[in-house]
Amino acid sequence: MGNQNPLAYDYTVAKLFLFTTVLFGIIGMTVGVLIAFQMAFPELNYLFGEYATFSRLRPIHTNGVAFGFTVSGIFASWYYVGQRVLKVSMAESKFLMTVGKLHFAVYVLTILLAVVTLFMGITTSKEYSELEWPLDLLVVVFWVLWGVSIFGLIGIRRERTLYISIWYYIAAFLAVAMLFLFNNMAVPTAIVSGHGDWFHSVSWYAGTNDALVQWWFGHNAVAFVFTTPIVAMIYYFLPKESGQAVYSYKLSLLSFWGLMFVYLWAGGHHLIYSTVPDWMQTMGSVFSVVLILPSWGSAINMLLTMKGEWQQLQTNPLIKFMVLGSTFYMLSTLEGPIQAIKSVNALAHFTDWIPGHVHDGTLGWVGFMVIAAMYHMTPRLFKKELYSKSLMETQFWLQTTGIVLYFSSMWIAGITQGMMWRATDEFGNLSYSFIDTVVVLHPYYTIRAIGGLLYLVGIFIWAYNLYKTIKVGRDLSDKEINVNASPMSAN
Amino acid sequence: MFHWLEQRPFFFAVGVFLTVSFAGLIEILPNFAEQARPTVGTKPYSGLELAGRHVYIEDSCNACHSQLIRPFKNETDRYGMYSLSGEYAYDRPFLWGSKRTGPDLMRVGNYRTTDWHENHMFEPTSVVPGSIMPAYKHMFSKVADLETAYAEMVTVNKVFNVPYNQPITMKDGSTETVKLAETFDEARADMLAEAKLIAADMKNQDVKDAVERGEIPQIVALIAYLNSLK
Numbered sequence: 001m002g003n004q005n006p007l008a009y010d011y012t013v014a015k016l017f018l019f020t021t022v023l024f025g026i027i028g029m030t031v032g033v034l035i036a037f038q039m040a041f042p043e044l045n046y047l048f049g050e051y052a053t054f055s056r057l058r059p060i061h062t063n064g065v066a067f068g069f070t071v072s073g074i075f076a077s078w079y080y081v082g083q084r085v086l087k088v089s090m091a092e093s094k095f096l097m098t099v100g101k102l103h104f105a106v107y108v109l110t111i112l113l114a115v116v117t118l119f120m121g122i123t124t125s126k127e128y129s130e131l132e133w134p135l136d137l138l139v140v141v142f143w144v145l146w147g148v149s150i151f152g153l154i155g156i157r158r159e160r161t162l163y164i165s166i167w168y169y170i171a172a173f174l175a176v177a178m179l180f181l182f183n184n185m186a187v188p189t190a191i192v193s194g195h196g197d198w199f200h201s202v203s204w205y206a207g208t209n210d211a212l213v214q215w216w217f218g219h220n221a222v223a224f225v226f227t228t229p230i231v232a233m234i235y236y237f238l239p240k241e242s243g244q245a246v247y248s249y250k251l252s253l254l255s256f257w258g259l260m261f262v263y264l265w266a267g268g269h270h271l272i273y274s275t276v277p278d279w280m281q282t283m284g285s286v287f288s289v290v291l292i293l294p295s296w297g298s299a300i301n302m303l304l305t306m307k308g309e310w311q312q313l314q315t316n317p318l319i320k321f322m323v324l325g326s327t328f329y330m331l332s333t334l335e336g337p338i339q340a341i342k343s344v345n346a347l348a349h350f351t352d353w354i355p356g357h358v359h360d361g362t363l364g365w366v367g368f369m370v371i372a373a374m375y376h377m378t379p380r381l382f383k384k385e386l387y388s389k390s391l392m393e394t395q396f397w398l399q400t401t402g403i404v405l406y407f408s409s410m411w412i413a414g415i416t417q418g419m420m421w422r423a424t425d426e427f428g429n430l431s432y433s434f435i436d437t438v439v440v441l442h443p444y445y446t447i448r449a450i451g452g453l454l455y456l457v458g459i460f461i462w463a464y465n466l467y468k469t470i471k472v473g474r475d476l477s478d479k480e481i482n483v484n485a486s487p488m489s490a491n
Numbered sequence: 492m493f494h495w496l497e498q499r500p501f502f503f504a505v506g507v508f509l510t511v512s513f514a515g516l517i518e519i520l521p522n523f524a525e526q527a528r529p530t531v532g533t534k535p536y537s538g539l540e541l542a543g544r545h546v547y548i549e550d551s552c553n554a555c556h557s558q559l560i561r562p563f564k565n566e567t568d569r570y571g572m573y574s575l576s577g578e579y580a581y582d583r584p585f586l587w588g589s590k591r592t593g594p595d596l597m598r599v600g601n602y603r604t605t606d607w608h609e610n611h612m613f614e615p616t617s618v619v620p621g622s623i624m625p626a627y628k629h630m631f632s633k634v635a636d637l638e639t640a641y642a643e644m645v646t647v648n649k650v651f652n653v654p655y656n657q658p659i660t661m662k663d664g665s666t667e668t669v670k671l672a673e674t675f676d677e678a679r680a681d682m683l684a685e686a687k688l689i690a691a692d693m694k695n696q697d698v699k700d701a702v703e704r705g706e707i708p709q710i711v712a713l714i715a716y717l718n719s720l721k
């Protein structure tokens with residue numbers, strides 16, 4: 001071992017995760033579109049008995065896109081980026097190869113079981129922690145395997161200094177491990193009592209404490225699944241694709257350590273005006289505003305990386321995805337802190353403005369980055385030219401339109417809802433019954449669903465384009481692939 | 492210093508971990524004891540109520556409903572007294588929810604009745620035209636899992652000292668006791684007795700027949716839970 005050409009990277013595991021990224025993306029977002037239509041047309045709740053009601057499907061959507069689509073994308077990118085920035089090939093270590101394959105196998109098994117159990121209504125009800133304890137144990141197993149893979153590869157690296165992306169992957173690994181363990185602490189009831197379903201458990205924490213731990217986790221699941229590893233991706237893929245060096249190392253440092261310190265404090269913004277102590281709510285609120293700094297730090301660092309090279313936006317659709325992705329990241333990290341201001345939160349909390357905010361981050365930032373990363377990787381994994389540039393353009397515009405429809409309709413819906421709940425007449429009586437505030441939202445729910453549908457069509461185009469690339473894309477195996485702009489066919 | 496760290500993955504990881512866990516240590520740990528104390532009048536769930544709570548969770552009603560009344564006049568007008576921390580002392584997990592596609596249910600037991608729920612859960616639009624809440628017809632035939640509810644009572648009693656079989660002071664100064672039976676058979680009989688009272692207020696014949704036979708459809712347990720939300 002050790003004598004091979006260090007540039008002969010082994011992408012077996014990256015390819016496997018690329019495949020699940022696409023698959024779970026399609027499944028998770030199809031369910032997303034279905035539940036969006038259900039809110040506009042409730043008859044759609046009865047397609048499949050008790051199993052297809054909005055409430056059973058919603059956790060499948062959130063888990064499917066977060067832990068299926070996004071996490072697969074993160075793993076795929078890790079098994080690609082990791083080797084390249086550490087200058088070491090997976091092929092150099094049989095052990096790490098085995099760990100990688102096992103990592104994939106346990107992961108896929110977990111996600112499949114998750115889908116089945118959620119359909120059956122087996123859930124703890126805690127958002128993004130819905131899975132019951134046996135599945136939690138499987139999550140721990142594949143997460144630890146990922147950790148072994150990260151630190152194993154780092155252990156045999158040739159490049160001594162860890163590139164910025166690696167910082168973010170390490171942070172994602174550690175923080176999710178800690179948060180996940182604490183939030184899922186539960187006592188299996190069958191073991192203690194000898195009765196009932198063996199997989200049922202009861203939370204270690206009760207009431208307000210449970211809420212506190214849940215949102216300390218929930219908010220930071222956003223931080224360390226939807227933010228940190230995605231930043232890792234953009235720090236690698238944008239400079240690569242554009243051929244530009246990262247704008248500022250100092251800004252990277254500031255943003256990284258700032259993000260690490262500040263993010264965890266912000267969880268309290270999910271609990272404003274609840275029964276958790278006031279000082280925590282205030283901390284949540286204040287730190288959320290501070291969070292703008294490190295978030296915008298990364299985003300600006302990325303945008304300025306394109307300085308002097310903006311014409312690439314016209315010529316390269318991948319640059320478009322990434323630049324708009326950073327822009328959506330800035331939008332949602334400005335919107336979030338605004339919603340965390342107490343008086344705004346009083347209006348916005350519990351309304352559709354929140355899912356609106358969630359989706360300009362997830363569709364615009366997470367979705368676009370994962371899409372771009374997979375487009376960048378595919379020609380290099382399979383030695384093929386990307387099948388169609390014009391399809392990429394179509395996809396980009398369809399999805400961008402979809403996102404705009406999604407968040408603008410949810411802004412209006414959320415604010416309308418919030419205003420109507422609190423409206424009173426001249427005598428101080430509530431002006432609207434609850435159902436008035438439901439019926440009025442119908443047009444916005446319809447628009448949101450159509451926006452989502454456009455985004456989903458884009459996902460199908462992406463899948464098709466990748467599939468065609470692998471099947472019939474022009475063969476590049478005898479050529480050296482351009483280190484920067486991805487090779488793509490003009491048609 | 493940062494350059495040094497970036498070449499030493501171990502210390503780098505430790506640095507990240509410390510930075511990240513700092514907030515948790517300060518924010519979360521100190522509050523645990525303080526928050527867990529129940530308010531006067533808050534009692535643990537009975538077996539049937541707990542079985543109903545499991546139905547509520549199985550069908551993720553919390554995807555559309557909150558159980559947290561914030562201290563604003565419009566909310567207290569609409570839903571009743573704002574929430575107090577101690578009222579949730581026996582909620583494992585908490586069910587505050589994060590979105591109100593439907594109204595808050597924290598105190599729904601104060602203003603909705605068994606027969607109202609029966610009609611509404613079977614076909615929401617028949618009671619509230621324009622509702623986008625799904626109908627939950629399967630709950631009228633699917634049987635509630637009483638044994639798992641019992642298992643949970645035993646567990647929280649053993650592990651977290653939830654006060655079953657102990658007098659609990661109510662708001663008016665009287666005391667009430669929530670029973671935890673010695674055996675599952677006994678617990679089952681208690682739940683059935685509670686279910687019969689609810690079925691008596693319902694009109695669905697299949698549900699009534701099932702309860703007569705000694706089975707408890709999910710809807711009965713769910714209504715017991717909804718009625719307990721006060």
Ligand code: HEM
Binds near residue numbers: 036354366
């Ligand atoms: C085809 C595109 C998508 C559509 C149509 C869609 C639709 C929806 C709908 C209707 C909900 C429920 C909102 C509610 O309860 O009122 C939801 C929730 C959610 N979705 Fe999506 N979604 C899409 C893509 C995604 C993606 C790609 C992600 C993440 C990568 C994502 C993450 C989430 C999360 C985290 C929630 C929970 C939000 C909250 O609790 O406020 N979605 N989505």
